[in-house]
Amino acid sequence: MATIISAPLSRPAIKGEATLLAEFRAFWHAFIVKAFNPYRPELHYMRGPGPACRAKQMALSPAVRSMLAEIRTAKAHRQAHKPSHPA
Numbered sequence: 001m002a003t004i005i006s007a008p009l010s011r012p013a014i015k016g017e018a019t020l021l022a023e024f025r026a027f028w029h030a031f032i033v034k035a036f037n038p039y040r041p042e043l044h045y046m047r048g049p050g051p052a053c054r055a056k057q058m059a060l061s062p063a064v065r066s067m068l069a070e071i072r073t074a075k076a077h078r079q080a081h082k083p084s085h086p087a
Contacts (some may be wrong), residue, residue: 060068
């Protein structure tokens with residue numbers, strides 16, 4: 001069975017050079033990770049009311065539901081009789 005031992009290919013680094021190189025590599029690594037991060041939360045926000053909102057609305061009392069229905073019909077009536085302005 002053979003054993004492979006690796007030997008250093010270049011001269012040993014001076015301590016100041018090693019820390020400078022490590023800082024340089026750490027900076028660029030952090031930059032690349034942040035610059036090319038595939039997660040974009042602005043693409044994942046929820047548009048409009050979801051199922052929890054609908055469930056809460058369905059749990060409203062009959063009196064509140066009738067008031068909401070009256071408000072909706074009044075708005076629809078107002079929109080239907082809105083005067084149109086010729087261009």
